[in-house]
Amino acid sequence: MNFTKNNNVLNTLPKRIIGVIFSMLLTLTGHAQFSDDFSDGDFTANPSWNGTTADYTINATQQLQLNASVAGTSYLSTPHNLTNFNGKEWSCWVRQNFAGSSSNFGRIYLTSQSADLTTDPDGIYLQLGEALSTDAVRLMQRNGGVTTQICASADGTIAAAFQIGVKVIRDNAGNWSLSIDFAGGVNYSLAATGSEVTIPSGTHFGYLNTYTSGNITRFYLDNIYAGDEVVDTDPPTMISLQIVNDTQLDVTFSEAVTPATAEDVNNYDLVPVNSISTATLDGVNPALVHLQLTSPLINGNTYTLTSSGIEDVNGNASASQSLNVTYLVAEVPVPGDVIINEFMADPSPVIGLPEAEFVEIYNVSNKVLNVSGWKLGDNATFGTIQTGWLLPGEYLVLCPTSSVPEFPGSVGVTSFPSLNNSSDDIVITDNTNVQLDKISYTLDWYQDPAKKDGGWTIERINPLAPCSQASNWQASVAAAGGTPGSQNSVYNTDPDLQAPFIYTTAVNAPNQVQVTFNKPVDSTALSTAVISTTPSLTETGRTILAAYPVSFTIQFAETIPASQLYTISINGVQDCWGNFGNPTGQFLLPAEADSGDIVINEVLFDQYTGGSDWVELYNKSNKIIDLKGWKIARFNNGVISDHKLISSNYLLYPDDYVVIGADSNFVINNYPATTLGKFYQLTLPTLSNDTGSVIVMFEKFVFIDTIDVIMDQLIYSSKWHFKLLDSKDGRSLERMDPNLPTQASNNWHTAAEAIGFATPGGKNSQYYPALYNGEVSLSSETISPDNDGFEDVLQINYQMNTPGMLATIQVYDDRGRIVKTISQNELLGLTGTIVWDGIREDGQKATIGTYVLLMEAFNINGGSEFVSKKAFVVAGKM
The missing domain is CATH 2.60.40.1260 (Lamin Tail domain)
Known part of the structure; x- marks a missing residue:
């Protein structure tokens, strides 16, 4: 078993794994030995250490550590179980966190004839620390009270605080070798050799510390092994590859390697193609090789180093093995990188x-x-x-x-x-x-x-x-909702070949116009572009605030009047792709709106499934009005709430319409009478399907504050719909006369079925302007209450000579029977309109035939003023 290789593992594995490895060593190499890595957190058993035990502890990293309270000498010892010292090996990790002296030193007894190390017993020990600065790791033998040095590392190698790995080997002839890893690992390098004075003897392995008060906790010991020499049979492996600079790599092996194989450049290969000129074994760490390259590494490239035939000190040769490394040198970015x-x-x-x-x-x-x-x-x-x-x-x-x-x-x-x-x-x-x-x-x-x-x-x-x-x-159109860390789902690198055009214009009173293009344009070309207007205005300056602006401002000498439409041409505009254009557009200064200029003209509050509610506004004034800053809101428990802001410019011209809602595509696809180009995308306040409200207002600056001015408001009811509808879903309510009061229920009617139950963006199907021809007039001599958009209601227009009149209006059939009482003692104005939708008292539609309208007007004292009769016809399909 390769103990050197296992010691490599000891540097990185958890303590409980290290304990298992030591147990395996005991099993594999016999029982005439011992080991301890203190992974059990105890030094009183397995094995049992004795001595000044109160002066030691096992620290948090499971190392044996001195923990004395005052200056003195402390020790621990334990039987090493070695019956002879032929072909034996001792190894450990040791640390002394101070500079050694005659009063501060450590000893590691490989073998001692006494368990009590304070008696200066005969045996073999490592001396760690001495007077002056010649401190070396010294292998000493004491025999018959006489101490002799067997061998030692170079003077001064442990003159300062240190942590080292130490390995000592004795062969059968009494020759000793001292190997050290000054980095504290197990990549040992031979430090010295020597011969003993006499054949050693002894029964105990021990650790002795002599210290002053400043070093009572600065001695450490770990990973102890004493037993048969462990023969390495595993080849070295590459464990790290580091870039020193663009022409040098450092490769570290798992153990010491031989100079002959480690310094042979033919044992290495680096790709992409990059030759190795020299390989040099480090002078301190025999597991480290410095590779010098013939050409510099390329920034950002990943390189693979392959080695083979590298031998350790026991002659074990490695097979082919590889490591990767990426050469990265930070470069300085500039804007746009x-x-x-x-x-x-x-x-x-x-x-x-x-x-x-x-x-x-x-x-x-x-x-x-x-x-x-x-x-x-x-x-x-x-x-x-x-x-x-x-x-x-x-x-x-x-x-x-x-x-x-x-x-x-x-x-x-x-x-x-x-x-x-x-x-x-x-x-x-x-x-x-x-x-x-x-x-x-x-x-x-x-x-x-x-x-x-x-x-x-x-x-x-x-x-x-x-x-x-x-x-x-x-x-993103990706199914997951995005593409973090990879190419975008909407990725398209096709070049832009379209010339820039004017997207919007806005007049900043009294004499400035802001022009916005559909894309960024080049500021240099824009600064020299030729600008002309019709009617003619005198340019006095331009404000361009970016290298590639989307918009810029033009100053004119003249004051721009409200609602005056101008045409503007800008010749010589170039975008950032290099496309030239001569865009044209229009601008005007919107007029300030007064209450009643813009009214609610149509409302859809009970939409088809999948659709969104919408509100149509109508400009009945002769002004051009910008809706930017206007709000759509509703009543909620008597309070105006749920404001939705129109945040961008939208010019509403005289006698024109705009539909405000969240989904213009749905409206276009479901209502054939839709007028295209009359939409503003905005999520509306929640509109009730039964009874609800819509409020239109805008923010007006007054002195040093702003207030919301209500321009129009509607509290609607689903009962205003045509009574004979089979369903109210997807049916809009249309205003019949924009000049009549918004809140008059008889001024609203269901949009005609023939045009698809709504006219978003265009003239209402139920539009009936009131006519005042004499005292009483009808909008038509016929009524056909079939919701087809033609004469669905009868408008009764009146004009009184005196105010405060009360009127009763009734409809009779050709046999003199009352069909419908339209109004009963209704207070009239001087002029007005009253509507009948063709529905009888019993809720059924009036049948085809001739009818008579009787209107009687009384003064407040009950006296009759006049009586008027008008004949008309209820028409229908046969």
Whole structure:
């Protein structure tokens, strides 16, 4: 059995395993020996040590340690069970944490004729420490009271504090060898040899310490073996390969190797191709070989060293064996070398990835980068990236230190910045605070409303794009919700060949216009581009704030009037891909809205399964109004709540409509009368299917504060629907006349069935503007209450000469029977409209035929003012 090899194992294995190995040694080499590694935490049994036992302890690392209370001499001894000393070996690990002197030294008795070591007995011992600075490891023999040195290491080798591995061997002829590993291991190197004076004798192995008060705990002993010489039959193995510099590698073997084989360069091979010019055995550690290379290592490359035919001191030759090592030298990054490639801002609900935020970075350069000490930040705080390397073309996941186990190969970030769900910045800087990349994301970056509620990452589409804004990002399409540490699921490196165009414009009163492009553009080209407007304005300056801005501001000499539409042309715009364009667009200064300018015109509060509620607004003024900053809310227990903000510009022109809701695709696919291009994506407050409310308001600056001004409000009821509907699901309520009061229930009706029960973005199917022709007039001479969008209701328009009149309006059939009392003593205004939907008193639809409307008006004292009769026809399909 190779004891040297087992001692190698002793350096790394747990103590309980070491104990098993010692037990195996006892079994394999007979009983005339002993060993102890103190792994049982005890020195009073197996074997039993005696002496000044109160002065010793087994420490936390299961080593024997002096633990005296005052200066003095202490010892422990135990029978070594050796019946002779021919072909024997002693080995141990010993430490003295001080510089030796005549008052502070240790002795390890290989054999002693007395159990009491304080009597200076005859025997063989190792002397560890002496006067002056010539301290050496000395093998001594005491015989008949006379002490003689057998051999010793070089003077001064243990003059300071030390921990060493020691092995002593005696052959059958009385020759002794002293081998030492000054690193404290078992890679022993022969230190000295010598011969004994007389044949040794004795019965005990022992440990003696002499010390002053400052060293009462600084003696240690461990891994003791005394018995037959252990013959090594195992070849050496490579246990480590280290890079010293770009032309030198150090390979360490499991034991001492011979110079002849270790220094033969033909016994080594290094790939990729890189020749070894010399191999040199270390002068101190005989298991360490220095390899000098003929050409430098290449940064970022992984090399494989193969060796064979390397022999240990016993002639055991190794077979072919290999170790890998990667040569890494940190290079200095510049902005753009590393990019933010993917991030998880909202990990809940879980789709498939761990419920944790992370940021993935990607090395687009050919540099080898050490990310240790780099910073990851958001709009508020920065965290520090821990140890890690990033090679060319590699991805690296950065996450909170607590989440590292959940992302294999990731690097932890202390004080990881918490990313906001809706919008935030992400910044990556190196350890000198040079900003390498920065993004500012919003919910729009998902490009998928269904994924912006959480569980999905946002991935960069083209990592090679010279500049990257919202159009180069979208939600992951991977089944797990993201691709941390690997190529993105939306990866596409096709070059951009499209010329830039004007995406939006906004007027900042009184004379500035901000132009936003669909992509970043080159600031140099933008600064010299020719700008013209119709009607003509005089440019006085431009504000460009980035090398590749998405937007810039133009200053004009003239004040821009509200609602005046301008056309703008910008000739000579270039994007970061080099595409040139001459984009055109329009801009205007929106007018300030007054209450009643924009009204709620249609509402869908009981949607088909899978759809979302929506509200349509109508601009009945002659103004162009920007809806940015407007809010949609509802009443909740008498309080306006659940505000939803329109956060971006949306110009609503006179006599135009906008549909506000969360899912425009569903509306388009389910309502054929939809007018395209009239949507604003926004999740609405919860709208009840029975009775609910919608409030439209905007934030207005007043003095030094802002207040919410209500522009329109509706408290609706599902009872306003056409009475004969078989279902109210997916049916909108339409406003019949935008000039009548919003809250008038008779001003709302179910959208016509013929057009699909809704007209989102367009003129309502039930639109009936009130007409005032004399005292009483009807909207039509016929009514066909079949919800087909044509004459579904009868509008009764009146005009009174005096205010405060009370009216009773009734419908009679051609036989003089009352069919419906539309109103009973209803208080009238000077003008107004009352609606009949064709439903009789019994809840059934009026049959086809001729009818008479009777309207009687009274003053508040009960006196009749006038009576009016109008004939009309209820029509229908035969």
